[in-house]
Amino acid sequence: MRDDLSTGAENTWCPGCGNFGILNAVKRAVSSLEERGIARDRLFMTACIGCHAKIFDYLSLSGIYTLHGRSMSVAQGVKLANPDLKVLAFTGDGAGYGEGIAHLLFAAKRNADITVIVHDNGVYALTTGQRSPTSAAGFEGPSTPHGNEEDPFNPLVLMLEAGATFVAREFSARIDELSGIIAAAVEHEGFSLVEVLQPSITFNDTYEEYAAAVDTVDAPAATLADALRLARETERLPSGVLYRVERPSHGARLYGDWNPVASHPNRDDRLERVRTLMNQ
Ligand SMILES: Cc1ncc(C[n+]2csc(CCOP(=O)(O)OP(=O)(O)O)c2C)c(N)n1
Numbered sequence: 001m002r003d004d005l006s007t008g009a010e011n012t013w014c015p016g017c018g019n020f021g022i023l024n025a026v027k028r029a030v031s032s033l034e035e036r037g038i039a040r041d042r043l044f045m046t047a048c049i050g051c052h053a054k055i056f057d058y059l060s061l062s063g064i065y066t067l068h069g070r071s072m073s074v075a076q077g078v079k080l081a082n083p084d085l086k087v088l089a090f091t092g093d094g095a096g097y098g099e100g101i102a103h104l105l106f107a108a109k110r111n112a113d114i115t116v117i118v119h120d121n122g123v124y125a126l127t128t129g130q131r132s133p134t135s136a137a138g139f140e141g142p143s144t145p146h147g148n149e150e151d152p153f154n155p156l157v158l159m160l161e162a163g164a165t166f167v168a169r170e171f172s173a174r175i176d177e178l179s180g181i182i183a184a185a186v187e188h189e190g191f192s193l194v195e196v197l198q199p200s201i202t203f204n205d206t207y208e209e210y211a212a213a214v215d216t217v218d219a220p221a222a223t224l225a226d227a228l229r230l231a232r233e234t235e236r237l238p239s240g241v242l243y244r245v246e247r248p249s250h251g252a253r254l255y256g257d258w259n260p261v262a263s264h265p266n267r268d269d270r271l272e273r274v275r276t277l278m279n280q
């Protein structure tokens with residue numbers, strides 16, 4: 001799909017990868033955000049390292065390609081430095097729920113005003129199929145040839161318990177629903193987590209399983225306890241926005257209305273201050 005959000009970089013995702021659905025959903029979300037008055041130059045993205053992170057190469061938005069598991073921490077710094085930006089942090093299950101989990105938990109705890117999009121394929125795909133924090137028990141890969149002897153994390157429960165104020169789940173094949181969720185997450189003022197169920201066609205092909213299990217909720221849960229109940233379901237996979245609550249964001253509590261960019265003195269102001277100091 002060529003459009004004005006494409007970069008022209010060669011796409012090296014496997015044909016049929018769930019990442020294509022996420023890329024298209026993000027593009028649609030950017031268009032609908034523009035229609036709702038959030039200009040493209042106010043959007044900023046960060047990405048970790050992994051197959052998921054290549055979205056950085058294929059999406060024509062400003063951003064920083066960070067280290068493995070660090071897109072959430074860099075995103076928080078960007079948001080604090082320029083509160084006018086809407087910051088999207090792309091991560092994977094290995095990067096976000098493994099290597100960078102402390103950054104993810106603390107971003108939720110302090111209600112950092114960023115949107116984290118997790119491409120959860122239940123595997124370390126770029127490094128060719130090792131077990132990740134969300135791999136199912138029994139999952140066979142190069143690091144677990146006899147089957148995964150651990151149980152997976154429940155990332156939605158972790159995020160809700162950590163204090164996330166917007167928690168959503170969607171299947172990468174449902175592009176319309178996913179784009180609506182991403183746009184709503186970006187508009188949310190506070191920490192938003194979009195867990196995307198993303199089949200890795202090569203290393204963990206979960207298309208049929210997800211297609212059969214995802215089940216859209218009518219509305220976000222009314223209470224945290226109800227949201228946790230939804231997140232704990234395993235037979236069906238409740239999807240959509242599961243929880244949304246208003247709480248002052250980290251930046252608002254730290255800075256109030258102060259904006260480091262808008263209040264940054266320009267060259268003339270700085271010279272004037274120096275002159276005043278020298279005349280004292
Ligand atoms: C600090 C660090 N540790 C490990 C790696 C090696 N590494 C690169 S990608 C990756 C796995 C990525 O898995 P995930 O975040 O789930 O992304 P996916 O490829 O599945 O999209 C690993 C372990 C690295 N680049 N940097």
Ligand SMILES: [Mg+2]
Nearest residue numbers: 092093094123
């Ligand atoms: Mg992965």
